[in-house]
Amino acid sequence: MDELTIPPALGTPGWPDFVAATAVRNAVETEGYDTTELNFSAEEVLPIWLNQAHEPMRLFAARVDGAVVARAVYETLLDPNVPFAWLTVQVLPEFRRRGLGTALADRLESLARDEHRHTQVTYAVSREGPGDRLPSPTGFGSVPLANPEVRFLLRRGYALEQVERGSRLALPVDVTDLARLLVDCAPVAGTDYSLQFWSGPTPSRWLRDMALLHTRMSTDAPTAGLEEPEDVYTIERLQTVENLAATGPRTILTAVVVHAPTGRLAGFTQLSVPTEVDRPVAQEDTLVLREHRGHRLGMLLKIANLQQLARLHPGHPSVITFNAEENRHMLDVNEAIGFGPIGYEGAWKRIEK
Template sequence: MTIEHFTVGELAVPAAPGAEGWGDFRAATTVRNAVEAAAYGTDELALSAEELLPYWLNQEYAPARMLVARVGGEIVARGVYETRPEASADVAWLALEVLPAFRRRGIGTALADRLESIAAEEGRVRALVYAASREAPGERLPSPTGFGSVPLANPEVRFLLARGYTLEQMERGSRLPLPVDEGALARHFDGAATTSGPDYAVHRWADRTPERWLADMALLRTRMTTDAPSAGLEEPEDVWTVQRVLEEDEAFAAGPRTTLTAVVEHRPTGRLAGFTELSVPAETSRAVHQEDTLVLKEHRGHRLGMLLKIANLQGLAAERPGHPSVITFNAEENRHMLSVNEAVGFVPIGYEGAWRR
C-alpha cells in the first residue's frame, strides 16, 4: 500500500540548540531513537538532539545531509547521507529510518531513491548501509565472512536485496549490566597486565587529548578505518590530523556527554599502541556507549584489548558511577574483541547487517 500525502525534503541542521530549525532537528532525533528502540528492544541506544548536534556540525571532516519525510507536517522518517571530504572518495553511507506505523507505504522507497540519486550525482559509486535485523524464523541469508546471518524474510532484508545490495558483514550489539564486580575487573586487569608485561603502560583521560598524545591519537584514529575488520565493504581510509583531533575534542567537550579514553603506551618506543573510548551521558539513568577500540596490528597478541577495556571500565566505576549499562557494537568475525567482551559480561541484544551496492 502507498500513501499519497507525504513529502520528502532536506532538513537544515541548526547552528546551535534552540537556533532556527531546532524543532525539526529534535523531531528527526525522536524518529531516530524510536526506530533504534524498535530494532533492539531497548531505549538504551537513544541520544538527545543536543548530543547528536556536534556530529552534524562536523561538515569539514564528515560531510552529511539529512532528508526527512513528513505526513501532515509531522516528521515520520529520516534518511542520512554521509561521505568523506576527499573529492576522490567514491563511497556514501546511507541510512533509512521510518517509524513502524508508517512503513510499507512508499516512504522508505522515496527516501532511498533520493539518497541514491544524491550519491550518483556526486560520483559515489559504492553505497554502504548498516541495517538492524530482528530475529525471525525461517530461511537465513549468511554473511560471506562465515560469521552471522539475517532472516531472509525480514522486510529490511527483502528491501535491500531488491535494490541490489549484498550482505557483506554482521555486527553484534551487546550490553554489559553495571556495576561489574570490582574484584572481577581487578582479576581481568591483572591477568592482562601480566601477559602484556612491562613494555606496556595504560594512561587515561577525560575529554581533551593531552598534548603529548595528539599525534599518536591522530594515527590511531586513522588506523581505525584500516585495521578494524570490514569484510568486503572496502571502507576507505579516513585520515586524521592533529588539528582534526583538537577540533573534534573541543566540539564534543562542549556537548553534554563526557568521553573517557584509555590508551596503552609501548614503553620502548614511547608511542601509543591502542585506545578505547566510552561516551558517558550526563544522566546516570542512561546507558554508556562504548565507542572505538583499536589495538594496532603490530601490537596484537599481548591482551592489550582486555587491558584497555578494563582500565576504562574501572575509570567509569570510579569517576562516573551509577549508569545502568554499557552498549557496544562489534563485527561478528572479530572474535578476539567479542571474547574480551564476553569475558567481562557483555551479552548480545541484537544484530545488524552491513550491506554494499
C-alpha cells in the same frame, strides 16, 4: 520530502525538525533492539552534525501532515575521488509501506550517483525472525531472509557483507572479577606497556598518536567485503571533533596504552558517558595497532577504562557496544568481561555499474 537545515545550536532555526528527526532515529533503534538504551538526545548528537568541515553529512526528512515521520542521512568523505557514500533510511514503524523509505532511498542513491559515489554502504538493524537465514559471507552471523529491511535492500541490489553484534554489559561489574582479569593480562602485556587515562579532550602530547589511532580504525578494524577506504584524521580534525564534543552534554573517558620502548601509543579505548546517571554508557572505538597485538592489550584497555568509569561516574546501568561478528578476539574480550548480545544489524553494500 525536504533537506533539513542543521541548527548551529540548541533553539536556533531548524532545531524542532532536528529534534523530530532524532526521535525517528531513536524509535527505529528501539524497535530493532527492543530497548531504549541506544537512544541519544538531539543535544547529544548535534556536535557530530556540526563537523561538516571534516565529516560531510546531509539530513533529509519525509513528513505526513507536517510531522517528520522518516529520515535519511547521506555521508561521504571530503575527497571527491573516494567512490563511497554511506546511506541511512529510517521510517517510523506506523508509517511504513507507504513508499516513504523508497522515496528517501531514491534521493540518497541519486545524490551518490551525481557525485560519482558508486559504492554505497548502509547499516540496518535486523530483528530476530522465523524462517530461512541470509548468512554473512564472512562465515559469522546471519539475518532473517524474510525481514522487511532484508527484502528491501536485496530488491535494491545491496549485498550483505557483514553482521554486527550489539552487546550490553550490566553495571556495576564485580570489582573482584575486573581485578582478576587485569592480573591475568599483566604478565602477557609485560613491562613494555603502561596505561594512561584522561577525561575530555586529548592532552597535547598525545594528539599526533591519537590522530593516527583514529585513522587506523578505518584500516585495522574488520570490515569484511565492505572494503571501506582509509579515513584520515589529522591533528586539526581530531581537535575539531573533540572541541565540538565538549559543547555537548556527554563526557568522553579515554584509556590508552603506551609502548615504553618507543614512547608512542599502541592502543586506545573510549567511553561516552551521558549526564543522566540512569542512562547507559556508550562504548566508542577500541583499537590496538596491528603491530602491538598478541599482548592482551585490548582486554587491558577495556578493563582499565571500566574501572575509570566506576571511579568517576558510578551508577550507570550498563555499557552498550558493537562489534563485527567475525571479530572473535574482541568478542572474546567482551564476553569475558560480561557483555551479552542484545541484537544484530547487517552491513550492506552495492556497487552501481
